[in-house]
Amino acid sequence: MSKSGLEEGERCRIRFELGMDYLRAGLFDRAEEVFTGLLAMPAQREAAAAQLLDIYQQEKDWPKAIDCLRAMGGKGRRGETLAQFYCEMAQAQRAAGHAREAASCIDVALSHEANCVRASLLAVDLAVDRGDFPQAYRCLKRVEEQNPRYLPEILPWFLAYGDQLAERRELLDYLDWLGAKYKSAEAAVAMASLIARGEGLDKAADYLSATVASRPSLRGLHALLGLLCEQPAATPHLFVVRQSLQHFVVNSHNYLCAHCGFGSETLYWRCPACLHWETMRIRNDGVGG
Numbered sequence: 001m002s003k004s005g006l007e008e009g010e011r012c013r014i015r016f017e018l019g020m021d022y023l024r025a026g027l028f029d030r031a032e033e034v035f036t037g038l039l040a041m042p043a044q045r046e047a048a049a050a051q052l053l054d055i056y057q058q059e060k061d062w063p064k065a066i067d068c069l070r071a072m073g074g075k076g077r078r079g080e081t082l083a084q085f086y087c088e089m090a091q092a093q094r095a096a097g098h099a100r101e102a103a104s105c106i107d108v109a110l111s112h113e114a115n116c117v118r119a120s121l122l123a124v125d126l127a128v129d130r131g132d133f134p135q136a137y138r139c140l141k142r143v144e145e146q147n148p149r150y151l152p153e154i155l156p157w158f159l160a161y162g163d164q165l166a167e168r169r170e171l172l173d174y175l176d177w178l179g180a181k182y183k184s185a186e187a188a189v190a191m192a193s194l195i196a197r198g199e200g201l202d203k204a205a206d207y208l209s210a211t212v213a214s215r216p217s218l219r220g221l222h223a224l225l226g227l228l229c230e231q232p233a234a235t236p237h238l239f240v241v242r243q244s245l246q247h248f249v250v251n252s253h254n255y256l257c258a259h260c261g262f263g264s265e266t267l268y269w270r271c272p273a274c275l276h277w278e279t280m281r282i283r284n285d286g287v288g289g
């Protein structure tokens with residue numbers, strides 16, 4: 001760098017490499033300084049901005065990551081990534097007890113990507129926090145419109161809050177409709193759990209056996225056997241059959257990254273292995289399964 005007579009282009013390339021060395025050494029502050037300086041150099045601008053974006057994401061400095069991504073111009077999945085950054089901020093604001101700030105981050109996330117399921121799920125959290133269950137229900141229903149792949153994510157809410165979300169008949173009709181539209185065994189199983197609570201095990205078993213007869217699925221069958229095992233007349237054989245079936249029933253919360261194949265029991269909005277956003281998919285997503 002101190003050598004005289006170097007061309008400007010050569011000098012920039014050396015500075016970029018210096019920045020990469022700082023990055024590899026974990027000296028983020030110094031790397032940030034070098035790459036920020038290079039933003040003024042047209043030849044290095046794009047590469048430097050990409051490195052800065054990476055640094056801000058690692059440091060979870062979402063406001064800077066947002067500015068950086070905006071400055072990089074519209075490309076690829078920019079809207080979806082911006083929405084994820086705003087969701088990260090919303091999550092942090094909620095954790096800090098700033099519900100109003102969290103809500104406005106969610107609104108901005110949805111303005112960048114109307115189909116951001118994560119924003120809707122965060123909105124459900126906020127609505128439940130303040131006891132606004134009708135709003136929580138509206139946000140849960142929005143997930144189906146945004147991306148039915150994520151339907152299994154909303155079902156635990158129905159089980160946890162049931163009648164608080166909406167009038168019982170409305171809830172049951174909605175779950176029944178979801179199950180039929182997406183041939184979702186998981187929706188049918190959630191529906192059967194609600195019926196079991198309100199109308200008893202027999203009615204729930206009636207519903208599930210009718211569903212399994214019209215839309216055969218291992219998950220539905222497994223849940224039906226579970227209900228039958230709870231009946232007083234259940235024979236030991238029934239338990240054995242259920243136990244054996246367990247091995248074939250894929251856990252619904254089993255996720256795979258569509259980009260790198262990383263598998264996990266938890267849904268990560270950013271794959272911990274390849275660091276891509278929104279690439280985790282439910283292995284057997286219940287839609288058609």
Ligand SMILES: [Zn+2]
Pocket residue numbers: 257258259260261262271272273274275276279
């Ligand atoms: Zn991945």
